[in-house]
Amino acid sequence: MKATSNEQALLKGLANNDSAVIELLYKENFSTIQTFILANNGSYDDAKDVFQEAMIALYEKAQTQSFVLTCQIKTYVYSVCRRLWLKRLQQKGRFSHPIDNLEDSISVDEDLEAHAKHDAAYAIMDTALKSLGEPCKSLLEGYYLQKMDMQALAAEFGYTNADNAKNQKYKCLMRLKKLFFAQYNIGA
Amino acid sequence: MEDLLVLETIEKYLDNQMDAQEKDAFELVRKNTPEIDQMVVEHAMFLGQINKYSAIKSIKQTLVHTHQTLLERGDISNSATVSGGAKIVQLFNKYKKVASIAASVGGVIALFISGLALYLSPVSHSSQIQQLSNDIAAIKKSQQYQGKLINEVKSKLPVGVKFISGGSGFLIDAKGFIITNAHVIKGSGAIVIDNTGKEYVAQIALIDQEKDLAILKIDDADYTSKKSLPYSIRKSTTDLGEEIFTLGYPRNEIVYGTGYLSARSGYEGDSLSYQLQMSANPGNSGAPVFDNAGEVVGVLSTREAQLEGVVFALKSNNIYKVVNDYNASNEGSKDIKIATRSSLSSMSRKKQIATLESFVFYVKSFDK
Numbered sequence: 001m002k003a004t005s006n007e008q009a010l011l012k013g014l015a016n017n018d019s020a021v022i023e024l025l026y027k028e029n030f031s032t033i034q035t036f037i038l039a040n041n042g043s044y045d046d047a048k049d050v051f052q053e054a055m056i057a058l059y060e061k062a063q064t065q066s067f068v069l070t071c072q073i074k075t076y077v078y079s080v081c082r083r084l085w086l087k088r089l090q091q092k093g094r095f096s097h098p099i100d101n102l103e104d105s106i107s108v109d110e111d112l113e114a115h116a117k118h119d120a121a122y123a124i125m126d127t128a129l130k131s132l133g134e135p136c137k138s139l140l141e142g143y144y145l146q147k148m149d150m151q152a153l154a155a156e157f158g159y160t161n162a163d164n165a166k167n168q169k170y171k172c173l174m175r176l177k178k179l180f181f182a183q184y185n186i187g188a
Numbered sequence: 189m190e191d192l193l194v195l196e197t198i199e200k201y202l203d204n205q206m207d208a209q210e211k212d213a214f215e216l217v218r219k220n221t222p223e224i225d226q227m228v229v230e231h232a233m234f235l236g237q238i239n240k241y242s243a244i245k246s247i248k249q250t251l252v253h254t255h256q257t258l259l260e261r262g263d264i265s266n267s268a269t270v271s272g273g274a275k276i277v278q279l280f281n282k283y284k285k286v287a288s289i290a291a292s293v294g295g296v297i298a299l300f301i302s303g304l305a306l307y308l309s310p311v312s313h314s315s316q317i318q319q320l321s322n323d324i325a326a327i328k329k330s331q332q333y334q335g336k337l338i339n340e341v342k343s344k345l346p347v348g349v350k351f352i353s354g355g356s357g358f359l360i361d362a363k364g365f366i367i368t369n370a371h372v373i374k375g376s377g378a379i380v381i382d383n384t385g386k387e388y389v390a391q392i393a394l395i396d397q398e399k400d401l402a403i404l405k406i407d408d409a410d411y412t413s414k415k416s417l418p419y420s421i422r423k424s425t426t427d428l429g430e431e432i433f434t435l436g437y438p439r440n441e442i443v444y445g446t447g448y449l450s451a452r453s454g455y456e457g458d459s460l461s462y463q464l465q466m467s468a469n470p471g472n473s474g475a476p477v478f479d480n481a482g483e484v485v486g487v488l489s490t491r492e493a494q495l496e497g498v499v500f501a502l503k504s505n506n507i508y509k510v511v512n513d514y515n516a517s518n519e520g521s522k523d524i525k526i527a528t529r530s531s532l533s534s535m536s537r538k539k540q541i542a543t544l545e546s547f548v549f550y551v552k553s554f555d556k
Contacts (some may be wrong), residue, residue: 017243019250026254030264044268052251059247086456091397109459118240125241144235145242170192177234184237 007073014055015062025055029074033081041089050088054080057108057115071106079108121184128179136172143169194224198231319371319473319490349377349554355473356436356488357404357551360421360507361524362414364388364406367507368474368551369489370395373402375553380406383442383545390551394514399460400489400502401510403524404551417527418543419476421484422504428452432464434488435541436475437550444541445472447499454500455490461500462486468499474551477501482532482540 013021030051037047054077061067069076129137135157142148142156154165200206201214218225258264352375357368366380378390388411390404426432426449433446447466454461464477468491477486486501508526515523532540 017247017250019254022247022250023254023258026251027258027263030255030258034264038268044266048255052248052255055251056244056247059244063243083456090458107457109457118244121237122241122244125237144238145245166196167192170195174191174195177231180234180237181230 007069010073011058011062011067011069014059022055025073025077029077032074032078036078036081037085040085042085046085046088050081050084051077053084053115057111060115060118061111075106076108079106080112083108083112124183125180128176128183131179132172132176135168136175139165139169140172140176194227195231198224198228199235201228202232202235319369319470346377346554346556349556351375351552351554354437354550354552355471356475357549358435358474358476358484359414359417359547359549360403360511360526362416363522363524364390364411364413365393365524366390366404366406366549366551367487367510368402368404369487369502370397370400370402371489372474372551373404373553375555377556378404378551378553380404380549380551382549386410394510394517396510396513399506399510401487401506403510403514414547417547418531419478419482419484419547420527420530421507422479423508425452425503425505426462426479426485430485431480432466432477432485433537434466434468434472434475434477435544435548436468436472436488437548438469438471440550442545442548442550443472447497449485450498455492458500460506461489461502464488464499464501465497466499467497476548477504478540478544480533481530482535482544483530 010021010025014025030047033051033054034044034047037050038044042050057080058073058077061069129140132140139153139157142153143150148156150162150166150169153169154160154162157165159165159168197214201211206214218228255264259266353372355368355372357366357372357380359365360367373392373395376392378392379387380390381387388406388408391407393403393405395402428449428451430449431446432449433444435442435444437443445466445468447464449462450465451463453459454463462485464486468475468488472488473490475488476484477488479485484507485504487504487507488499488501490500492498492500511524511526532543535543
């Protein structure tokens, strides 16, 4: 089963963080996952967590250049959620029932390995940014995440000119790099 | 200060904000100065990471926001019960009368049949995979048996503790480090018993729930370190069809079992485990799985409840991972060293077992 052109368009929208597309995907798939998790020892919050993680895994997959989805989106999302939930159940040691097998599912182990790596890198960056402290954190987030220019940042943080703000930004960046690589090398 | 300048230049270069002349000059510097070149590569990678972080962060925000919107609009529900209830209620109201008659007739028949089924059928298992650790009931039995032992030799058990779980374990370092399953160690302490019935007090050195492995350290004056281990632990994966055997404690005495490796992954495609064809019982959890040459290839952990002989073992390379974790967290002299050579390969099976017996332990976990 190949993804249809309509589905390809949806994936492209997801890759571009198009909120209308994400809303559509969410609406069409969430309740299936909710039913599945609730029927298998999970709560509403578990369903929300697992589903959102699967959407992120799909997003990551849609980002890669060599990306091909060999099945329908709904099958893929279901398979990822199923696998994630099984792992969590096993970790919690409350594996009671094998999960009902009405939907077809595909093997997503490789994708989930890649996702786990991304997730680890994300967590490292998140911790590094948080332990950076203010104003460094907001300054870097302003420049690299919100893509504000130096002039605007200088004004917002009260630097006398853009050059001073820039200087400060590079100092912060060096600290962030140090924090990040201290953790990242171990993980890699 | 100079570093800042270098960083600024690199970023300008990576952002493509240099004019042609500047760019050529910088590329020449890059070529001739490996340090600068390295910094450019590193920084490009770092910026890549920041961009990825930023993208995922905004997707996460979108998802949270979308969830909220759909919830408010009623497109999704936050109920904690399986959906579809409303439809069933409608149907029920419609056919209430018929249903109630049918139900009462059906109920009588159902009661009869279920009574019959209960009478005829063997005990069924509710779960599809079972951890092979002993449960409390099984422990109770062994405690009675143990009671006899306690009268003979003074037990190492602290007074007033309760057994919670038990299984098998084996030495990975002659200094007294034992590996077993994490689910075997449900209590706060453990004792290990060797094949001659001697008890030793052990500390829980590390528990990794995710890999389902735990390391115990024998902490007992009566324990004399063995010279060395006769077996090594396999780093690479094992081939399908490889013959394997195990030694464990499904009862109070060591038991030998044999089989073969039947799949490269475990339950539901779990890549941490192998599937084995052999028989195993509660108490086998944590037992070593050896290949013909006497090398450890896995740690027995779970079995499929409804299928006789389908057993799962954690791959032996996971042992290296938890040992590394332990050594990293425990700086200093008492690192775990795993033997690299097996001295069992040319022995007959009987001789192998006789040698191995004293390295496999009965593990009991208790709570105060």
